Amino acid sequence: MERLDDIFFYTLEKSIKSYRQFAQRAMLKQGFKLTIDQWLVLKAIMDNPDWNQQAIADASFKDFASVTRIIELLVKKGFLTRAIHPTDRRRFLLTPMPKAEQDLKAMRPITEQNRKTALKGISEEQLALLHQYLTRIIENCQNS
Amino acid sequence: MERLDDIFFYTLEKSIKSYRQFAQRAMLKQGFKLTIDQWLVLKAIMDNPDWNQQAIADASFKDFASVTRIIELLVKKGFLTRAIHPTDRRRFLLTPMPKAEQDLKAMRPITEQNRKTALKGISEEQLALLHQYLTRIIENCQNS
DNA sequence: CAAATATAATTGTTATATCAATAAAATGAA
DNA sequence: TTCATTTTATTGATATAACAATTATATTTG
Numbered sequence: 001m002e003r004l005d006d007i008f009f010y011t012l013e014k015s016i017k018s019y020r021q022f023a024q025r026a027m028l029k030q031g032f033k034l035t036i037d038q039w040l041v042l043k044a045i046m047d048n049p050d051w052n053q054q055a056i057a058d059a060s061f062k063d064f065a066s067v068t069r070i071i072e073l074l075v076k077k078g079f080l081t082r083a084i085h086p087t088d089r090r091r092f093l094l095t096p097m098p099k100a101e102q103d104l105k106a107m108r109p110i111t112e113q114n115r116k117t118a119l120k121g122i123s124e125e126q127l128a129l130l131h132q133y134l135t136r137i138i139e140n141c142q143n144s
Numbered sequence: 145m146e147r148l149d150d151i152f153f154y155t156l157e158k159s160i161k162s163y164r165q166f167a168q169r170a171m172l173k174q175g176f177k178l179t180i181d182q183w184l185v186l187k188a189i190m191d192n193p194d195w196n197q198q199a200i201a202d203a204s205f206k207d208f209a210s211v212t213r214i215i216e217l218l219v220k221k222g223f224l225t226r227a228i229h230p231t232d233r234r235r236f237l238l239t240p241m242p243k244a245e246q247d248l249k250a251m252r253p254i255t256e257q258n259r260k261t262a263l264k265g266i267s268e269e270q271l272a273l274l275h276q277y278l279t280r281i282i283e284n285c286q287n288s
Numbered sequence: 289c290a291a292a293t294a295t296a297a298t299t300g301t302t303a304t305a306t307c308a309a310t311a312a313a314a315t316g317a318a
Numbered sequence: 319t320t321c322a323t324t325t326t327a328t329t330g331a332t333a334t335a336a337c338a339a340t341t342a343t344a345t346t347t348g
């Protein structure tokens with residue numbers, strides 16, 4: 001019988017879930033009122049202020065609908081303001097509030113520490129290899 | 145600036161999401177009316193018929209509440225029946241219907257093929273290494 | 289035994305994923 | 319310019335994740 005723990009994709013799923021749970025706990029403990037996903041989308045927006053929501057969705061590897069809803073929450077929580085786009089009325093102009101910049105910056109050392117803790121015992125070279133294999137899996141799945 | 149694609153945990157997340165999407169599409173295309181998560185929980189139950197729902201939740205690495213709801217759906221879809229447990233009235237006795245056995249069995253070659261496709265270009269040794277590193281990450285996160 | 293505690297499962301709430309349907313605005317072609 | 323098409327985003331429905339509160343039953347302890 002094939003045990004779940006022996007199934008590679010089960011372990012893959014469990015690893016990212018474990019990390020998410022760990023990172024989310026750490027973030028909340030430091031008083032940041034953001035989910036991992038909100039952080040991810042906020043970062044994508046700050047890094048690419050001119051992109052539309054579809055591009056943000058692609059960048060954060062999220063569904064368009066999810067991005068719409070996550071942005072709503074980020075606006076409600078005071079991280080973003082949303083205004084009609086000056087040249088394309090279908091779009092919105094997303095403007096980060098000072099809080100967004102501050103919190104992302106303040107979160108950086110925590111994020112760094114989380115990653116370090118999660119990757120303890122894995123060398124740079126091993127990590128690079130892992131990264132490469134995972135990228136290969138992504139390609140395989142997206143082209144099939 | 146740190147790009148999302150360079151963040152290891154982002155790639156980790158993207159890889160499992162890509163696989164899920166790919167595997168779910170393949171499963172639906174073959175006419176199986178199950179989600180990946182329902183499949184996972186059903187398999188855990190079939191492999192461990194005597195376990196209670198909390199043990200099933202642990203095995204499938206899911207929240208208790210999620211398992212309750214997934215089981216409801218599996219019952220509604222005719223994969224399981226649920227009766228009061230003969231010796232412990234807090235528990236339920238979950239009994240797989242013939243359909244469950246049949247579908248899991250019929251799905252096996254598809255699952256095999258999915259895995260093969262997703263892992264194309266990665267050797268057995270590399271996979272074992274990957275598996276080992278991911279297990280390490282899980283331990284690191286769960287003990288922190 | 290009775291009261292306190294522990295266990296098994298459900299329910300409620302909010303956030304996200306996925307898919308389908310829809311609305312509004314922009315663009316392109318006749 | 320007008321009509322068809324495309325693009326951008328939202329909304330609705332169902333499934334799952336996480337966390338808290340609750341219910342029912344079992345077990346332990348005094």
